[in-house]
Amino acid sequence: MTTTAVVVLVVSVLVVWGGLALSIVNLLRSPADVGPEGPAPDEPAVGERTD
Amino acid sequence: MAARAGAGPATREQWSGQTGFILAAVGSAVGLGNIWRFPGVAYENGGGAFLVPYLVALLAVGLPVLLLDYALGHRFRGSPPSVFRRLSTRAESLGWFQVGISFVIILYYTVIIAWAVSFVWFSVDTAWGDDPAGFFTGEYLQVSETPGLSLDIVPGVLLPLVAVWVVVLVVLALGVQRGLERANVVFLPLLVVLFVTLVVRALFLEGAGEGLTAFFTPDWSALADPGVWIAAFAQIFFSLSIAFGIMITYSSYLKRRSNLTSTGLVVGFANSSFELLAGIGVFATLGFMAHQEGVQVGELEGLTGPVLSFVTFPHIISMMPGGPVFGVLFFSALALAGITSLLSLLQVVSSAFQEKFGWTPRQGALRVGGVAAVLSVVLFSTTTGLPLLDTVDTFANEVGIIGSAVVMTILVGVVLRRLPELQWHLNAVSSTRIGAWWRWMVGIGVPVVLGYMLLTGVWTLVRDGYGGNPQWFVNAFGWGTVGVIVVFALVMSFVRWRHDPDELVPWPELPASQLRHGGQKGPRS
Numbered sequence: 001m002t003t004t005a006v007v008v009l010v011v012s013v014l015v016v017w018g019g020l021a022l023s024i025v026n027l028l029r030s031p032a033d034v035g036p037e038g039p040a041p042d043e044p045a046v047g048e049r050t051d
Numbered sequence: 052m053a054a055r056a057g058a059g060p061a062t063r064e065q066w067s068g069q070t071g072f073i074l075a076a077v078g079s080a081v082g083l084g085n086i087w088r089f090p091g092v093a094y095e096n097g098g099g100a101f102l103v104p105y106l107v108a109l110l111a112v113g114l115p116v117l118l119l120d121y122a123l124g125h126r127f128r129g130s131p132p133s134v135f136r137r138l139s140t141r142a143e144s145l146g147w148f149q150v151g152i153s154f155v156i157i158l159y160y161t162v163i164i165a166w167a168v169s170f171v172w173f174s175v176d177t178a179w180g181d182d183p184a185g186f187f188t189g190e191y192l193q194v195s196e197t198p199g200l201s202l203d204i205v206p207g208v209l210l211p212l213v214a215v216w217v218v219v220l221v222v223l224a225l226g227v228q229r230g231l232e233r234a235n236v237v238f239l240p241l242l243v244v245l246f247v248t249l250v251v252r253a254l255f256l257e258g259a260g261e262g263l264t265a266f267f268t269p270d271w272s273a274l275a276d277p278g279v280w281i282a283a284f285a286q287i288f289f290s291l292s293i294a295f296g297i298m299i300t301y302s303s304y305l306k307r308r309s310n311l312t313s314t315g316l317v318v319g320f321a322n323s324s325f326e327l328l329a330g331i332g333v334f335a336t337l338g339f340m341a342h343q344e345g346v347q348v349g350e351l352e353g354l355t356g357p358v359l360s361f362v363t364f365p366h367i368i369s370m371m372p373g374g375p376v377f378g379v380l381f382f383s384a385l386a387l388a389g390i391t392s393l394l395s396l397l398q399v400v401s402s403a404f405q406e407k408f409g410w411t412p413r414q415g416a417l418r419v420g421g422v423a424a425v426l427s428v429v430l431f432s433t434t435t436g437l438p439l440l441d442t443v444d445t446f447a448n449e450v451g452i453i454g455s456a457v458v459m460t461i462l463v464g465v466v467l468r469r470l471p472e473l474q475w476h477l478n479a480v481s482s483t484r485i486g487a488w489w490r491w492m493v494g495i496g497v498p499v500v501l502g503y504m505l506l507t508g509v510w511t512l513v514r515d516g517y518g519g520n521p522q523w524f525v526n527a528f529g530w531g532t533v534g535v536i537v538v539f540a541l542v543m544s545f546v547r548w549r550h551d552p553d554e555l556v557p558w559p560e561l562p563a564s565q566l567r568h569g570g571q572k573g574p575r576s
Binding site: 001002004005006008009011012013015016017019020023024026027030031034035036040041 | 069098099102106260261263264266267268269306307308310313314316317319320321323324327331479480481482483556558559560
């Protein structure tokens, strides 16, 4: 491979796959409880409705 | 879980967690186009330099529209017809338009997967012999001379097609958690493993370096060519499964407290990561072919689409040591990528009907799937299937999907002015916050770019027809398809709902400062 092509390959991989890695880390590091206080309509589990 | 799906927040199906959702969303996004569209498009549009417009497109169009889909589905908790109706009663037909597009795509997508399954078997003994092109259109598909609509079903296509339908309908009938999610949890990692194996193998082929050089060498002058930028926006747009109902539906199964923007970033980058991997693998393999034939990579043809997969790659497999193994892996990967995308399309249609008519997932799967299965056999497994597929696909994408995106962004942004509410919703539940730039991109930037693509695409189709097919054929099956979807959308919006969709209370509740007519700035944007 030519040097230019190698450089572009490495940069592409770093940006795209690196972006994926960073976004995963960002997600894993987020607090579990973002959002307003108080239960949302679907927490805790509600009983099933019958037809 | 016996509860029926989607009538209200108490009974709506849910992903078992964030991971399930991400795997399903990535499974939906990663499909045939990641493998056979991206590499060729990148190569033809500047090679390594394409990375620049591609990333700009991902950040400026792809992710913003993905987040729009997420916000709509997550806040209004339904498939597109439910969601758009909750925004504005008369907007329901846009939702059905998206459902219609998905349905049409399902009809031929299943057939392509059937081809991939067939070729897994063909790879074992390189059944295509010396003439893969002739084998594909002749012996295998038995394509007829004149385009039209024949009822001569091709048994070699019918059998794998039936198998594909059985598998996807079973998955669909099992519902979101037990069917859809589980299928993606198994298939997506398997797809990644298969594909990484292929790419590593390809990198050790002789000539791989030349292929990669051809792919990654940048032609910086391409950046001055608007066509290249349009190609980048088109690629991202089609690749991410956005703007025609899938991501709306998928995000509606997330629980209310879910981190939307952070997962959106993961899904967007995961989709691009797979495409890049595919680009590396495809061009390493093409480099090998060029080396074997003593030509330059630039002289090769058949670098994209079904031709790449079903003609060029078989040709290469015949030349390669260990070709049959490579072939089995490659076509299996193609089938898996296709199936996970197909499931998402089916879920859109099935859930729309479940919500409108109060059906269970099983009823949705059997009724919608049953009709679709029959139509796909009759229309696309015959000797006239290939040109029909090609035409319908082009119109579904270039008129249907892009049209849907333009209408959706203009409707939600300019007409109904709901972007501030949706931005607020995204920020209320997510840790990664988005600023006002998102509203500008979705409300103005995206409609302008996609509107331009729509107009030029339609103009070209009107002026040049398509694929060298006779004009009556293009009118009937190209424009006709679009017309049928429009009529379907309008008719469905007049049919009565089994349960009132307007009972939904969106959560989190908008603070008074965010009320539409107040028009004030929300939380720090």
